[in-house]
Amino acid sequence: MSKKIHIRLASQRVNTSVAVNQRYPKIFTPGQEITSHNEFMRGHGTYEEDTVLKASVAGVREQVNNLISVRPLKSRYNGDIGDVVVGRITEVQQKKMENSVLLLSSVNLPGGELRRRSVEDEHMMRQFLQEGDLISAEVQSVYSDGSLSLHTRSLRYGKLSQGVLVTVFPSLIKRSKTHFHNLPVGASIILGNNGLIWICPTINKVEEGVGGFVQNLEEVIPRQERETIGRITKLCISFSTE
Amino acid sequence: MALCEAEKTFVLHGVEENFRIDGREREDYRPMELETDIVSHAFGSARLRLANTDVLVAVKIEVDTPFPERPFEGKLEFFVDCSANATPDFEGRGGEGVAIEISNTLSAAYSSPNVFDLKKLCILKGKKCWKVYVDILLLECGGNLFDAVSLAVKAALWNTQVPLVKQIDIDGNNVEIKVSEELYDCRKLDVEKAPILVTVCKIGEHCIVDPNVAEEQCSVGSVVVAVSEDKFSTILQTGTGSLHMSTLVDCLQLGIKVAQRLDAALWDTLTLECYTCSTTEDESDTTCLDNPSGVVGGVTDCDKKYCIIVRVDYKDPRGKLASILRSCVDKPTYTNDVIEDETHRVYYRSCRTAKCNGGSGRSDSTSDDNGSLGDKSTIYCPGIGDGAVAVTVSFSILLFAYAFVRYVR
Incomplete structure (x- = not known):
């Protein structure tokens, strides 16, 4: 039996914030005056106008000795070498993904197959990666214009199979030692530094050897795992919109 | 956004299992939030948020000349604007196709006189009528635009205040209209039968309602039905796939069922249920004071904004009731206050949730609990x-x- 549909009025909105009585740091808006003392140095996210230091981004103030900078609350993802990212293939020509490049030469194929740079090799790639496919990868290097070069050399990385993708602000993902977690509740989660979170059923160690390039689309995820994944998805969303 | 095969499989199996990726069943809606009267310079406005879909609707009214072939009718026009912030696809002229599709569907859905009576917008036969512009702005697209837009449009039209015409001066062919200068001298539009659009999406072998973006990607085809009360006012098929006869019938049945539930939900939200009764010290019947739900006919569907209690107590003997009034108003004199004079103490309480004015009036229990965690569980x-x-x-x-x-x- 279907449930009753409920439309909530905005005036009845529930404040889901966990931090109810916590004090928030002051947030500067672009153009807002930070300080008029001239002994301070201009850092990132600030500019000087008529000897007054002003914020050029919306964010919180950070101070190291005399250097004042404003750290933006939300910003576009700026990659760093070693970051784990989750992304969607947008073009299989130059192996481009969003603004990042996954080079042919930096992909491991199932079974440790040896690869040569050749035209046949490029054609082969289409069998493994297609437009729309989701992959997890590591940032190999950052170009001067900010675009990233990725690699999936380790068997941990590769194509992603069945699961849910959640997008949050990149600034909410903290860089940590490991971004791959097998949660005890029966699901796996990949926290991409670029704000994309991948939630899927627990990854089987045996299957992992192929880097996700062999997928079993017949497999039906049991109801219980679905419920777990659903809950974790909700948690991720509610934490990110808190 | 293109999904990969594995993701599509995940969505497909979820629909088969009757447990979709966000935990809903096939006939469930995502949570909705409605706000009316938010554009102060519009005649009526509403904003609806359906999970990630965000729609803002504003209604503007102008005096116009009726069409010569329909001298008794006013005019109703829909315009959809797609903000490029909603989705990157809307950049440039990208949103035009969607915009035209939505506005045409709405026009078709509202065209029947059984659904929305344009004759009530007539001021003077063949000379003057009201023209209602419904401007729809898509702020964010999270799937299921049709349903969200239709709900927001209905709420905005419900919220619309048409000024009362006080005087019509006719001088030959020149007609001049004077509207009442009082701000609250308005009438509301009759939107009780206004249609609700429901998108029924076919995924695999099953039909679902309220698809999100991922589910829309997996769907082979969908049917948009406009339902007014228990009748269809228009039907539109979108998507690439074709539907089998029996599937189409299933879709339509599901659509009409869900639309009625949706309409009831919207109506519940727009109207505020308040206790309405009063008693004084002279009356022996104290049901209104002790147990307002026991009063026959003591609950009213108000289209006001606040439920109120006004309680008057004597100061001597202390706390003795003089009178109590439970009612609903648009603008309470005092939202939450205790006013004292030499002999009486008057408690004013107001609140904005259904049947919230059932308390004794003395304590502040009726107050808005905006800040706190509403249902604590x-x-x-x-x-x-x-x-x-x-x-x-x-x-x-x-x-x-x-x-x-x-x-x-």
């Missing part, structure tokens, strides 16, 4: 249907939640 997660996978705040889950915060941060 449930965290409302964005994208969760009512109780679909509602996360109950038990101690263990909280522990898990905090552990998770550490992962995320």
